[in-house]
Amino acid sequence: xxFSPTPEQQQLGDMVQRFFAEQYRFEARRKILDxxxxxxxxxxxxxxxxxxxxxxxxEQQGGIAPAVVETLLTATATGMAMLLEPWVSSAIIxxxxxxxxxxxxxxxxxxxxxxxxxxxxxxxxxxxxARYDLRHVATSARRHxxxxxxxxxxxxxxxxxxxxxxxxxxxxxxxxxxTAGISLFAVPREGPGVALSRYRTLDGxxxxxxxxxxxxxxxxxxEGTAFAAIATAFDQGLAVRCAEAVGALQATLDATxxxxxxxxxxxxxIASFQALQHRMADMxxxxxxxxSMSYLAAMRAAESSGRDRRRALAAAKVVVGNACRFVGQQxxxxxxxxxxxxxxxxxxxxxxxxxxxxxxxxxxxxxxxxVAASAEAEGT
Amino acid sequence: xxxxxTSDELAFRDEVRSFIEANIPAETRHxxxxxxxxxxxxxxxxxxxxxxxxxxxxxxxxxxxxTGWDAVRQxxxxxxxxxxxxxxxxxxGLKMVGPVIMRFGNxxxxxxxxxxxxxxxDWWAQGYSEPGAGSDLASLKTRAERKDGHYVVNGQxxxxxxxxxxxxxxxxxxxxxxxKKQAGISFLLIDMKSPGVTVRPITLLDGSQEVNEVWxxxxxxxxxxxxxxxxxxxxxxxxLLGHERTNIAxxxxxxxxxxxxxxxxxxxxxxxxxxxxxxxxxxxVAQVEVELMALEITNLRVLAAEAERRAPGPEASLLKxxxxxxxxxxxxLMMHAAGPRALPSRRGATGDVPSFGPAxxxxxxxxxxxxxxxxxxGGSNEIQKNIIAQTILGL
Numbered sequence: 001x002x003f004s005p006t007p008e009q010q011q012l013g014d015m016v017q018r019f020f021a022e023q024y025r026f027e028a029r030r031k032i033l034d035x036x037x038x039x040x041x042x043x044x045x046x047x048x049x050x051x052x053x054x055x056x057x058x059e060q061q062g063g064i065a066p067a068v069v070e071t072l073l074t075a076t077a078t079g080m081a082m083l084l085e086p087w088v089s090s091a092i093i094x095x096x097x098x099x100x101x102x103x104x105x106x107x108x109x110x111x112x113x114x115x116x117x118x119x120x121x122x123x124x125x126x127x128x129x130a131r132y133d134l135r136h137v138a139t140s141a142r143r144h145x146x147x148x149x150x151x152x153x154x155x156x157x158x159x160x161x162x163x164x165x166x167x168x169x170x171x172x173x174x175x176x177x178x179t180a181g182i183s184l185f186a187v188p189r190e191g192p193g194v195a196l197s198r199y200r201t202l203d204g205x206x207x208x209x210x211x212x213x214x215x216x217x218x219x220x221x222x223e224g225t226a227f228a229a230i231a232t233a234f235d236q237g238l239a240v241r242c243a244e245a246v247g248a249l250q251a252t253l254d255a256t257x258x259x260x261x262x263x264x265x266x267x268x269x270i271a272s273f274q275a276l277q278h279r280m281a282d283m284x285x286x287x288x289x290x291x292s293m294s295y296l297a298a299m300r301a302a303e304s305s306g307r308d309r310r311r312a313l314a315a316a317k318v319v320v321g322n323a324c325r326f327v328g329q330q331x332x333x334x335x336x337x338x339x340x341x342x343x344x345x346x347x348x349x350x351x352x353x354x355x356x357x358x359x360x361x362x363x364x365x366x367x368x369x370x371v372a373a374s375a376e377a378e379g380t
Numbered sequence: 381x382x383x384x385x386t387s388d389e390l391a392f393r394d395e396v397r398s399f400i401e402a403n404i405p406a407e408t409r410h411x412x413x414x415x416x417x418x419x420x421x422x423x424x425x426x427x428x429x430x431x432x433x434x435x436x437x438x439x440x441x442x443x444x445x446x447t448g449w450d451a452v453r454q455x456x457x458x459x460x461x462x463x464x465x466x467x468x469x470x471x472x473g474l475k476m477v478g479p480v481i482m483r484f485g486n487x488x489x490x491x492x493x494x495x496x497x498x499x500x501x502d503w504w505a506q507g508y509s510e511p512g513a514g515s516d517l518a519s520l521k522t523r524a525e526r527k528d529g530h531y532v533v534n535g536q537x538x539x540x541x542x543x544x545x546x547x548x549x550x551x552x553x554x555x556x557x558x559x560k561k562q563a564g565i566s567f568l569l570i571d572m573k574s575p576g577v578t579v580r581p582i583t584l585l586d587g588s589q590e591v592n593e594v595w596x597x598x599x600x601x602x603x604x605x606x607x608x609x610x611x612x613x614x615x616x617x618x619x620l621l622g623h624e625r626t627n628i629a630x631x632x633x634x635x636x637x638x639x640x641x642x643x644x645x646x647x648x649x650x651x652x653x654x655x656x657x658x659x660x661x662x663x664x665v666a667q668v669e670v671e672l673m674a675l676e677i678t679n680l681r682v683l684a685a686e687a688e689r690r691a692p693g694p695e696a697s698l699l700k701x702x703x704x705x706x707x708x709x710x711x712x713l714m715m716h717a718a719g720p721r722a723l724p725s726r727r728g729a730t731g732d733v734p735s736f737g738p739a740x741x742x743x744x745x746x747x748x749x750x751x752x753x754x755x756x757x758g759g760s761n762e763i764q765k766n767i768i769a770q771t772i773l774g775l
Binding site for chain 2: 001002003004005009068069072257260261271272274276277278280281282284285288289290291292293295296298299312315318319367368370371374375378
């Protein structure tokens, strides 16, 4: 049992934090946020140079997967910085999907340019009727000779407007709600039959609903067997979101401590009031409990499979989700009127925490998942 | 970073597990697992069994007769003990006065007192709180005046856990009333059989007599029983409180109690189905369980940090708050799981009542009531939040 990273891992973590501290301050980030694209190609290239896009790429394709601790430390740093670029979508979830499913040739062709920052792929999996259920896929694909065409609608596809490739899940057999019969297709975002309705999410990220009508796609891996890899990739994504949330939580607590020490009322800093001190102590407990679960999530997502992984990740998301809600809401409260303005970091952090609480399943969803996985574990 | 135990640690766990399995008296174990009252003899017998194995001081260094286990092994030992249903080792000797004597006591005190803690011959009590000194402990008034090679002690201590069983008590006493309140306190070891010591039990809300008032009237204590320097007691007290808090998370016990909660909720029926299958109830149990999973890792993180820095840091406050909240939640859910069957309480204030329901239901209400103490003792949870605010957050 060991909690401290190796010196090499720590070095990488420090480097990433330094990079964001220098190049991703609030005002710099704000410019990116207000830009038309909502993300920065320049930052993306730098992330590639730092090697942060190849953490989940296998060695054969020049990456360092599984890189559990490096991924955890990087995710926490991106959370502190409130990174707008599609790191989780492309460098984590899409990369794991291709790594787990793709043929040797597909891995070679797709992963190298992604790691180099030349190409962005994002998963397009969830649908309107699915809520957070990974198994629900109504989008379908049909074969015409050796070519496939995909038809359906994918909902709230994060970073879709930034993507070159959409990794679209679709049924190639069997009715909905079965894990069998799901396949994965690489569909060019600008290809025929693909239409995006672009919008911003509550935290300022770009996303889109994606309409596919007989859109030509390339089958990734074998037909009908994509579900296990989809579950693995989204569990990896969940672990990374947990670590990202811990970074955002820490930044939120730090900002609140700093603000209450500075803000004077009744002739004293408001941090001297016990009601506020105890609230911040409660916030710290939430942050540390969430941090512990981000470690568990990172380890279990990489180590185990099936039920144990599901159970641990669901538990992690519940603890992290509760922390996001409590810490975010209380941070706004303790900032008083300033907390509800767009001008300072805390409202941006609050919106980010709110989005993270809902990302890949909210607290209620994962509590249910945890109950189901526990019952299964105890029944056997 | 690796959250798994090493193969050596796993082998150690197996060794502990099989020793406990082979040596725990069945009757004692039954009492612990069912939440029944554990007697003085149960506790002492278990201490003696461990002592014979060389495990009487799981948290002590070898030079004082302890096991010399590192923090991880101590943790594994506590986990296994809790899971198996052993009685709780008495913290007053092993975790409180013992470490203080090792660190601040003289050689004679170490030789005289430490072996008797390991062997179970001495039962220590903790004499800290007073009617006017609870959270504000430093304002304590019990006086110790030095006269002819003795301290003469006068005053009243309260909330003394299991003092009715104790033959020794360590006390914080005021030796200098003229200086700043923290600067005039000393740490004294007092023989409970000394003339002038009176123990008066306090009946608690669950009907138990777990705590007592202890009165001191012109009690003569040899100056040789002073630990460390006169008026240096506050430093030793803070050292002790830090140690007391390290294991207060109670993860092992909470895991065992959570398993009991699930058993009870599986026995109980709602609409003809197990209560555990009710989504609302299951969600409440799950909420506590995920918190406990997180606390377990937080606890290990604190242990790992401690291994590098020696003394427990302010993070212990976090463990105390979260650990006690979880203990209380589990006991509350257990009582609610039994529903109306929790009302005929076994240990009511008017004495024992016969069981009207399943055996497991009878002690649940008493346990719920009893555990309200956990967020009050050992530095109330509000005091712990003050510590977090001041020491960790720098407010």
